[in-house]
Amino acid sequence: MVPRGTVSTVKNYKRGNITAAFGVDLFIHGSxxxxxxxxxxxxxxxxxxxxxxxxxxxxxxxxxxxxxxxxxxxxxxxxxxxxxxxxxxxxxxxxxxxxxxxxxxxxxxxxxxxxxxFEPIFEKLSEIWACARVKQHEAIKKITENKLKKPFNLYKSFEKEFGRPLSPMEIEQIARWSQKMPPVMVLEALRRAVMLGKHNFKYIDSILLEWEKNNFLTPEQVEDYDRQFKMKHNDNKKTPSNGRRKTNQNDDKKNMLESLYMS
CATH class of the missing domain: 1.10.10.10 (Winged helix-like DNA-binding domain superfamily/Winged helix DNA-binding domain)
Incomplete structure (x- = not known):
């Protein structure tokens, strides 16, 4: 029998109720x-x-x-x-x-x-946390700036070459191109279309589709392809011995692009 005024630290549980006993102890001992x-x-x-x-x-x-x-x-x-x-x-x-x-x-x-x-450990933890947050914010800022910068330059470049504001559908089309191809390739396609006087999205789309089909991801790859095409084209072309009209380099470039992308 427990003396009056004292508290027993052991509780009697019903037989077979060990799970409940464990649950009570788990609660009493805290965490x-x-x-x-x-x-x-x-x-x-x-x-x-x-x-x-x-x-x-x-x-x-x-x-x-x-x-x-x-x-x-x-x-x-x-x-x-x-x-x-x-x-x-x-x-x-x-x-x-x-x-x-x-x-x-x-x-x-x-x-x-x-x-x-334990104060020192939490001071050190706060320093590590702060450094990690700074790096995280810098990474987010860089990604955000790149996302904003690339489409912004593309949109402004198109508006400058077309001489007018872009429509919502045109902006959406540029965004789709940028998801499939590097933005520099979209700018290159715009430059080539303007060179040929083709100020329309359908023609630019045909250029990008051709590059995507050939897995071209840089302007250098396209230039190399152009050179190979030009060499092959010149080899197959019969050149008159005299009376040939001289063309400048821009005309040659324009003629080659027409052969490449214009049906």
Whole structure:
């Protein structure tokens, strides 16, 4: 029989109700909250797996048992490493600026006690987090600027060459081209169409379809293809011995483009 004025720490459960008993104990003993950010970034902070497990036990003892400065012997009861390993991990955490021993005021007992201070580890975590956020924002900014810059240049180039604002359907067509081909290739197709006096989207689309079919992704590839075509065209063409009209380089270029892309 339990004496009057005392509380029993062991509860009698009905036979076969072990699951409920486990659930009650699970609730009574509570839980230790570890920030996901710490679990995600602790390796970036230079903390080893055994040091992280040690920190988790220190958190638990601090919050559950109000044990601010547990001994290596006590920690050994809850960790898989030996006492020498535990001491090494504690020394590493302190020397690397993740932990420090400081004074705490115990208001109930009106005394000052020493314990592990976790403030340094969260300062270090905030630095790692801030650096990661800066890199993330820079990456997002770069991607956003590229997305805005490329279509903007394309739209302005088309409006300049066409001498008028673009319609919504034309803007949508340019966007579709940019998804299939590098923007520089769309600009090159526009340049070639203008050179031939073909200020229409249908003709530009035929040029890009031809390049897509041949898997051309750079203007250099197109220029190489043009040179090969020109050489083949000249070899097959019968040249009169006299009386040939001289043409300038631009005319030659225009004639070649007409042969390539105009039906």
């Amino acid at each position: 230790t909250s570890i920030p996901n950010l710490l679990l995600k970034l602790y390796k970036d902070m230079g903390i080893s797996d055994t040091e992280m497990m040690l920190l988790i036990q220190l958190f638990r003892l601090f919050t559950e048992e109000n044990n601010y400065l547990p001994s290596a012997d006590l920690l050994y009861e809850h960790l898989s490493g030996n006492i020498a390993q535990i001491n090494r991990d504690l020394e590493n955490l302190i020397s690397n600026g993740m932990l420090k021993i400081t004074d705490f005021y115990d208001a109930e007992r009106d005394i000052v006690i020493q314990g592990y201070d």
